[in-house]
Amino acid sequence: MYSIVSFGHMALDGLRMDAYARAIASTVKPGDVVVDLGAGPGIFALLAARAGARRVHAIDVNPAVWLARDLAAENGLADRVEVHHASSWDVELPERANVIISDLRGTFPLYEGHVATLVDVKTRWLAPGGTLLPARDRFRVALVEAPDIWRDLESGWRYFEDRGFAAAAARASTLNTPYSDSDRAIPASHVLTSDAIFGEIDYGVPFAPTVERTVDVTTKRGGVAHGLCIWFDATVVDGISYSTAPGNVVTYKRTFLPLLEPVRLEVGEQASLTIRVDVRGRRWAWDTEIRAPSGGARARFRQASFLGEPTSPETMLRESAQFSPSRSEKGERVRRLLEQMDGKRTVAELAQSLVTPSLQEQDALDDVREIVARYGR
Numbered sequence: 001m002y003s004i005v006s007f008g009h010m011a012l013d014g015l016r017m018d019a020y021a022r023a024i025a026s027t028v029k030p031g032d033v034v035v036d037l038g039a040g041p042g043i044f045a046l047l048a049a050r051a052g053a054r055r056v057h058a059i060d061v062n063p064a065v066w067l068a069r070d071l072a073a074e075n076g077l078a079d080r081v082e083v084h085h086a087s088s089w090d091v092e093l094p095e096r097a098n099v100i101i102s103d104l105r106g107t108f109p110l111y112e113g114h115v116a117t118l119v120d121v122k123t124r125w126l127a128p129g130g131t132l133l134p135a136r137d138r139f140r141v142a143l144v145e146a147p148d149i150w151r152d153l154e155s156g157w158r159y160f161e162d163r164g165f166a167a168a169a170a171r172a173s174t175l176n177t178p179y180s181d182s183d184r185a186i187p188a189s190h191v192l193t194s195d196a197i198f199g200e201i202d203y204g205v206p207f208a209p210t211v212e213r214t215v216d217v218t219t220k221r222g223g224v225a226h227g228l229c230i231w232f233d234a235t236v237v238d239g240i241s242y243s244t245a246p247g248n249v250v251t252y253k254r255t256f257l258p259l260l261e262p263v264r265l266e267v268g269e270q271a272s273l274t275i276r277v278d279v280r281g282r283r284w285a286w287d288t289e290i291r292a293p294s295g296g297a298r299a300r301f302r303q304a305s306f307l308g309e310p311t312s313p314e315t316m317l318r319e320s321a322q323f324s325p326s327r328s329e330k331g332e333r334v335r336r337l338l339e340q341m342d343g344k345r346t347v348a349e350l351a352q353s354l355v356t357p358s359l360q361e362q363d364a365l366d367d368v369r370e371i372v373a374r375y376g377r
């Protein structure tokens with residue numbers, strides 16, 4: 001869950017905020033009903049109220065959304081901003097909205113429930129002819145130099161090798177994992193090739209479960225490629241956009257998919273990149289083929305986040321859609337607890353019923369609070 005400080009930093013992102021502020025000013029009309037979905041402390045809600053919205057529903061599962069109420073009051077907008085501390089999936093609105101504003105992206109727009117959430121709220125909340133902000137994103141990729149990030153990823157395993165151990169499994173695992181450039185921003189000068197669009201999304205319309213595309217890029221500057229850099233171009237509303245391209249200072253950072261080995265690229269050389277990513281942004285696969293001037297491949301890597309996740313056959317079986325699970329001991333405890341949550345017993349009483357020699361009262365209380373927060377009312 002984001003901290004209050006990180007929400008403040010999101011609002012500091014000039015590129016993103018200027019685009020959203022301009023889009024809100026040009027889209028929200030006096031008298032409109034607006035939703036600020038994933039509002040945090042409600043910067044979009046305040047901008048919409050200032051643009052003349054009659055009512056703004058500020059919605060977030062994060063309790064920071066209660067700050068939106070205080071901030072609205074501080075700015076003389078209390079009568080127009082209504083706070084919903086809940087998941088959008090649990091909220092019924094009393095009216096349809098003319099504009100729904102959100103930024104539920106992570107480092108990449110395909111992030112957890114983002115895409116499905118916008119399809120759902122468009123269907124349930126948007127008035128006919130209403131507008132979703134943002135409108136669409138385009139996904140881009142290029143090969144980049146990133147010696148510091150790459151060295152950092154595999155340097156730990158060098159120490160294993162310095163002590164006489166082989167460490168190929170650990171190195172392969174690390175280099176099959178997607179990273180963000182949050183600690184070491186990739187500058188524009190480190191992009192070695194042309195970039196290519198490998199996907200696009202129009203928000204609010206059903207989207208494929210997986211994006212997969214092969215694109216060709218051409219080397220513009222000779223150097224050593226350490227990985228693929230992924231970013232996106234956002235269109236908040238037609239005519240108003242921003243980009244998270246290397247060199248731009250943005251709250252989102254960029255995704256970095258390392259190569260198994262750094263590869264020297266000469267100007268004019270071509271590479272073919274195949275990217276696959278699921279709609280929740282959890283599983284990535286990236287194939288890289290650097291072509292020799294003769295046309296054949298002179299370097300080829302097939303990588304996937306699956307290969308970067310140490311696991312056991314038992315865990316894989318449990319995650320299979322064909323697995324028929326039964327309840328564990330903990331699952332039984334949760335079942336009994338849910339049955340006892342009848343609106344009569346207090347949290348303390350529920351916790352008391354869980355206490356055993358191996359589960360102390362304070363731990364039982366924490367367990368009950370967690371279950372109540374998730375499934376109680």
Ligand SMILES: C[S@@+](CC[C@H](N)C(=O)[O-])C[C@H]1O[C@@H](n2cnc3c(N)ncnc32)[C@H](O)[C@@H]1O
Binds near residue numbers: 007038044060103104
């Ligand atoms: C990246 S923050 C954006 C905060 C603020 N709107 C901004 O742009 O600066 C995304 C927020 O969306 C919230 N969120 C994501 N999915 C949600 C959902 N389905 N219902 C309610 N809140 C959601 C998260 O809790 C998080 O606070």
